[in-house]
Amino acid sequence: MIKAAIIGATGYTGAELVRLLRCHPEVTLTDLTTQSYVGQSFADVYPHFQDQVTQVCCAQDLSAIAGEADVLFLALPHGLSVPWVVEARRLGKKVIDLGADFRFRQVQTYEQWYHVTHEAPELLSEAVYGLPELHRASIRQASIIGNPGCYPTASMLAMAPLLGQGLIDEGRIIIDAKSGVSGAGRKAVLGSLYAEVNENVKPYGVATHRHTPEIEQEASRLAGSDQAIKLSFTPHLMPMTRGILATVYMDLRPEADVTAAQVRERYQAFYAGETFVHVMDEGVWPQTKWSYGSNHAFIGVTVDRRTRRVIVASAIDNLIKGASGQAIQNMNLLFDLPETIGLTMSGIYP
Ligand SMILES: NC(=O)C1=CN([C@@H]2O[C@H](COP(=O)(O)OP(=O)(O)OC[C@H]3O[C@@H](n4cnc5c(N)ncnc54)[C@H](OP(=O)(O)O)[C@@H]3O)[C@@H](O)[C@H]2O)C=CC1
Numbered sequence: 001m002i003k004a005a006i007i008g009a010t011g012y013t014g015a016e017l018v019r020l021l022r023c024h025p026e027v028t029l030t031d032l033t034t035q036s037y038v039g040q041s042f043a044d045v046y047p048h049f050q051d052q053v054t055q056v057c058c059a060q061d062l063s064a065i066a067g068e069a070d071v072l073f074l075a076l077p078h079g080l081s082v083p084w085v086v087e088a089r090r091l092g093k094k095v096i097d098l099g100a101d102f103r104f105r106q107v108q109t110y111e112q113w114y115h116v117t118h119e120a121p122e123l124l125s126e127a128v129y130g131l132p133e134l135h136r137a138s139i140r141q142a143s144i145i146g147n148p149g150c151y152p153t154a155s156m157l158a159m160a161p162l163l164g165q166g167l168i169d170e171g172r173i174i175i176d177a178k179s180g181v182s183g184a185g186r187k188a189v190l191g192s193l194y195a196e197v198n199e200n201v202k203p204y205g206v207a208t209h210r211h212t213p214e215i216e217q218e219a220s221r222l223a224g225s226d227q228a229i230k231l232s233f234t235p236h237l238m239p240m241t242r243g244i245l246a247t248v249y250m251d252l253r254p255e256a257d258v259t260a261a262q263v264r265e266r267y268q269a270f271y272a273g274e275t276f277v278h279v280m281d282e283g284v285w286p287q288t289k290w291s292y293g294s295n296h297a298f299i300g301v302t303v304d305r306r307t308r309r310v311i312v313a314s315a316i317d318n319l320i321k322g323a324s325g326q327a328i329q330n331m332n333l334l335f336d337l338p339e340t341i342g343l344t345m346s347g348i349y350p
């Protein structure tokens with residue numbers, strides 16, 4: 001059995017890791033850490049685990065926890081992961097960081113957008129960006145995984161089949177994305193209050209959101225172009241608990257002569273054999289509810305012949321494929337297990 005510790009287990013992504021890993025046939029949960037609930041039963045913090053999870057939340061005793069576990073899941077706010085990654089590496093343990101500290105290849109990009117100094121930039125080159133559908137082979141060889149952000153997961157799945165194919169103008173991509181409030185985590189903030197969110201939709205982080213450079217980094221990598229891709233990414237906060245819908249607009253190049261059916265065939269071929277990515281038929285557009293509670297991503301695609309634009313919509317659950325489910329998918333690869341093990345649940349509908 002793989003011994004897994006969850007650092008920051010009392011947050012939303014941490015609690016989802018607990019829910020999924022306690023049913024994973026190859027995993028035993030060891031420590032569940034917290035900042036605020038030390039000594040309290042985890043099932044008292046989250047009563048939906050009554051009689052199912054017996055652990056008591058513990059403090060972040062780095063060397064004891066890392067010593068006992070085979071894999072550490074870091075579900076902490078960004079900027080706090082480095083000591084855990086350093087210790088895991090020293091002990092030869094695997095580590096999957098759900099935050100942003102190990103997603104970037106250039107430390108300057110991370111520091112510029114996250115406004116913190118990275119304490120171990122030399123380790124960034126060892127980390128692998130954990131989007132299995134795109135980087136499966138390198139994930140299998142890795143010890144440090146930078147688990148992607150939720151918006152980047154939805155966006156990259158929507159764009160990947162067309163990047164580097166010579167069909168679209170890679171300098172003109174626009175991503176319009178919507179998220180449920182759980183994307184902001186469980187911490188108390190004004191903008192997440194019911195009265196602020198209910199009956200309301202708002203853009204935020206316009207032209208400044210931290211997921212922009214992450215999407216640009218990964219899109220540039222797939223495009224393989226010398227010129228780094230710059231794109232427009234606008235997230236919106238929606239009055240719903242979970243879910244991300246990213247709608248991506250990509251202009252066809254003047255010489256590109258493709259039909260919607262041909263573009264959809266590319267998507268279907270690109271994701272053929274993938275358990276968690278579903279390309280919908282013509283005229284079928286994904287909804288966040290389809291992914292609610294599951295690790296599945298749904299993609300709708302067409303070509304607007306009038307404007308010569310490819311339009312792709314991608315729906316995921318931010319807490320599952322956008323965070324904890326993807327982290328478990330990565331763990332399965334790291335430990336040479338079937339990739340889907342522990343993740344075969346369907347979503348919850350309605
Ligand atoms: N929510 C989402 O949809 C997604 C989140 N992520 C990323 O995953 C990480 C976790 O997110 P999420 O679960 O939403 O966050 P939450 O705010 O819900 O939880 C954060 C966790 O970290 C603990 N914590 C907070 N501050 C400290 C500190 N100073 N020292 C030690 N522990 C601390 C909290 O403990 P306590 O409960 O005791 O306060 C809690 O267990 C973040 O980096 C986030 O950006 C990535 C993709 C999607």
Ligand SMILES: CC(=O)N[C@@H](CCC(=O)OP(=O)(O)O)C(=O)O
Nearest residue numbers: 099100149150179180181183184
């Ligand atoms: C609705 C909402 O607030 N969502 C979060 C996404 C959280 C996330 O994935 O952030 P990291 O990249 O830091 O892990 C946000 O926009 O910041």
